Amino acid sequence: MRFRAKIVDLACLNHFSRVVNTIAKLAKTCTLRLTVSKLYFILSDKVLNGGVGMWCELNQGNFFDEFQMEGVSAEHNEIYLELMPENLSRALKTAHNAKAVKMKLTNKHCPCLRVAVELPSLSSSSRIVTHDIPVGVIPRRLWNDFREPSVPDFDVSIYLPALKIMKSVVERMRNLSNYVVIEANLSGEMNLKVETDLVCVTTHFKDLGNPSWALEDGCQSSQDRDPESMAEARIDIRKLQQLLAGQQVNPTKALCNIVSKRVVHLILLHEDVSLQYFIPALT
Amino acid sequence: MKCVIVGAHLRVFGRAIHAIARISDEFWFDPLEKGLALRSVNSSRSAYAYVFFSSMFFQHYCWAAVPQPHQKDKQLSPPCKLIIKSVLPVFRCVNVLERNVEKCSIYTNINDHHITFQLLCKHGVVKTYNLTFQECDPLQAVFAKHMCPNVLKFHSRLLADIMVHFPTSQEEVTLSVTPMKVCFKSYTEEDADLSKTMLTEIQLNPDEFDYFQIGVDSEVTFCLKELRVKDSWCFQKPPVCLSPSILTSLENQLLSALKTWCWKPALSWLPCLTLTRRLPSSNHLALHHSRKAQGHVQGKLKKPPWIKTAASRQMLPKSHRGVKTPRAQSQQNLGVLW
Numbered sequence: 001m002r003f004r005a006k007i008v009d010l011a012c013l014n015h016f017s018r019v020v021n022t023i024a025k026l027a028k029t030c031t032l033r034l035t036v037s038k039l040y041f042i043l044s045d046k047v048l049n050g051g052v053g054m055w056c057e058l059n060q061g062n063f064f065d066e067f068q069m070e071g072v073s074a075e076h077n078e079i080y081l082e083l084m085p086e087n088l089s090r091a092l093k094t095a096h097n098a099k100a101v102k103m104k105l106t107n108k109h110c111p112c113l114r115v116a117v118e119l120p121s122l123s124s125s126s127r128i129v130t131h132d133i134p135v136g137v138i139p140r141r142l143w144n145d146f147r148e149p150s151v152p153d154f155d156v157s158i159y160l161p162a163l164k165i166m167k168s169v170v171e172r173m174r175n176l177s178n179y180v181v182i183e184a185n186l187s188g189e190m191n192l193k194v195e196t197d198l199v200c201v202t203t204h205f206k207d208l209g210n211p212s213w214a215l216e217d218g219c220q221s222s223q224d225r226d227p228e229s230m231a232e233a234r235i236d237i238r239k240l241q242q243l244l245a246g247q248q249v250n251p252t253k254a255l256c257n258i259v260s261k262r263v264v265h266l267i268l269l270h271e272d273v274s275l276q277y278f279i280p281a282l283t
Numbered sequence: 284m285k286c287v288i289v290g291a292h293l294r295v296f297g298r299a300i301h302a303i304a305r306i307s308d309e310f311w312f313d314p315l316e317k318g319l320a321l322r323s324v325n326s327s328r329s330a331y332a333y334v335f336f337s338s339m340f341f342q343h344y345c346w347a348a349v350p351q352p353h354q355k356d357k358q359l360s361p362p363c364k365l366i367i368k369s370v371l372p373v374f375r376c377v378n379v380l381e382r383n384v385e386k387c388s389i390y391t392n393i394n395d396h397h398i399t400f401q402l403l404c405k406h407g408v409v410k411t412y413n414l415t416f417q418e419c420d421p422l423q424a425v426f427a428k429h430m431c432p433n434v435l436k437f438h439s440r441l442l443a444d445i446m447v448h449f450p451t452s453q454e455e456v457t458l459s460v461t462p463m464k465v466c467f468k469s470y471t472e473e474d475a476d477l478s479k480t481m482l483t484e485i486q487l488n489p490d491e492f493d494y495f496q497i498g499v500d501s502e503v504t505f506c507l508k509e510l511r512v513k514d515s516w517c518f519q520k521p522p523v524c525l526s527p528s529i530l531t532s533l534e535n536q537l538l539s540a541l542k543t544w545c546w547k548p549a550l551s552w553l554p555c556l557t558l559t560r561r562l563p564s565s566n567h568l569a570l571h572h573s574r575k576a577q578g579h580v581q582g583k584l585k586k587p588p589w590i591k592t593a594a595s596r597q598m599l600p601k602s603h604r605g606v607k608t609p610r611a612q613s614q615q616n617l618g619v620l621w
Binding site for chain 1: 479480482484490
């Protein structure tokens with residue numbers, strides 16, 4: 001098992017830092033899956049049992065100038081590592097003017113991801129800051145736990161409003177209650193509702209647009225659904241706020257799939273990276 | 284003793300007090316012939332601060348030896364110990380101090396056991412603080428500075444750049460020096476779980492230092508918090524002097540605004556150091572390490588580093604070997620550390 005990667009371009013480095021920062025805000029521990037062409041940050045924390053799930057996919061070519069990976073074996077040319085993204089985020093935090101950042105998988109006392117940041121200095125040779133981030137190697141037999149979640153059979157799919165606005169609305173609502181109801185319909189309308197004993201607050205968003213999804217067998221989805229009828233799900237507002245407040249991906253597209261009373265599936269899409277976040281609905 | 288501080292120096296003095304406040308709850312106020320010394324040591328005896336303001340720092344500095352009946356040969360006024368909490372309010376809002384305060388006068392009255400801080404502020408307002416002090420034994424960290432085989436001098440900007448890479452929760456850092464490179468790395472206990480801790484290491488080239496002299500390859504572990512306190516005080520970015528006898532002394536040469544004179548406050552920070560009282564009758568504090576540090580410098584106290592660095596201990600000249608048993612010490616003798 002070998003892994004070596006290098007980032008030289010500052011813009012790519014900052015972008016990668018931002019993605020890692022987003023992941024760090026969402027999960028304390030997560031799985032990093034490395035393949036020849038992509039990196040994945042996965043959190044598959046018991047979605048069926050009520051935990052959130054996260055799937056973040058990056059194209060390695062868009063970030064790394066050098067990327068060499070040799071998996072556990074020839075047929076299974078992948079590496080699965082468990083790590084704390086906060087550590088990686090911290091290692092990259094002081095690297096904004098770095099000449100180069102190198103990452104390597106090592107196994108001195110224990111398996112580590114060694115991040116070496118080469119910083120410019122006044123002297124002739126650079127300053128090198130090395131961070132050893134402890135990782136856990138996930139054995140092959142557990143890889144099935146980390147499969148890509150399939151897009152759920154949603155009732156409504158809708159584009160999200162501007163994330164900044166949504167974030168400030170959700171932040172205010174958080175003060176009122178721990179739960180928020182998200183509802184949307186196929187006419188581009190979305191409501192965020194908070195109900196307490198004393199007050200009920202609803203924010204209405206209009207003209208959001210609904211993405212069209214082509215199903216595998218070629219048909220359009222949900223054609224027989226009444227466009228005005230709302231699909232709703234009641235979720236923990238803190239999970240939603242974590243994503244909106246912590247995200248630094250700045251996606252070009254952000255959308256939301258709602259399976260009525262089951263799960264809210266949020267997707268943030270960017271040219272180089274895609275982030276999917278599953279929040280289960282509560283009764 | 285009477286002295287007067289004006290202008291930008293008010294801010295410097297105030298900042299020194301604030302920096303010392305982060306080390307300990309009390310400090311020694313020691314007027315000397317050549318200037319005013321402020322000293323402090325933290326409760327776990329792992330950090331010692333010494334700030335010296337030469338008489339040229341003050342607009343006016345007047346010190347007179349007061350003959351004490353019980354000290355026939357030495358005509359020095361004994362140092363006074365003050366509680367930091369009582370002095371801090373005098374220098375509150377350090378940044379705007381010079382805007383509101385025109386002059387600060389400090390008088391000591393030995394017989395009355397009082398120190399008076401008088402601030403002459405704008406619009407004719409005069410604030411007077413009368414503080415009682417405790418007479419006490421002098422405090423002096425004993426180290427043979429000139430005998431340190433290793434000396435590093437560098438800009439405090441470099442120190443700030445180094446410390447930013449360590450997490451704020453990092454308590455201790457090991458500095459290892461060889462003639463070829465200098466390395467700061469995070470320190471973990473022997474029994475720490477390495478599979479859970481992130482370790483950071485920074486390697487620097489000797490060229491980054493203004494002065495680099497390494498006689499002996501050594502490794503020293505010290506408390507990062509105490510070094511951070513020093514850094515917060517260094518607003519003038521003066522050069523820092525570091526040697527693995529863990530002496531950090533810093534000399535600030537302020538030339539810019541003060542064209543009429545130049546002054547040199549020297550600030551010494553000595554983490555993890557042996558302290559020895561001068562008076563012969565008392566016990567040595569020698570190696571005082573407690574695992575549960577009290578006072579507001581938190582964290583486990585490291586065993587003094589010379590215990591760890593067996594290699595460097597062997598290579599040091601004999602006079603630097605450790606003091607193993609308490610012994611009486613004359614006042615002239617500086618004492619030895621290792």
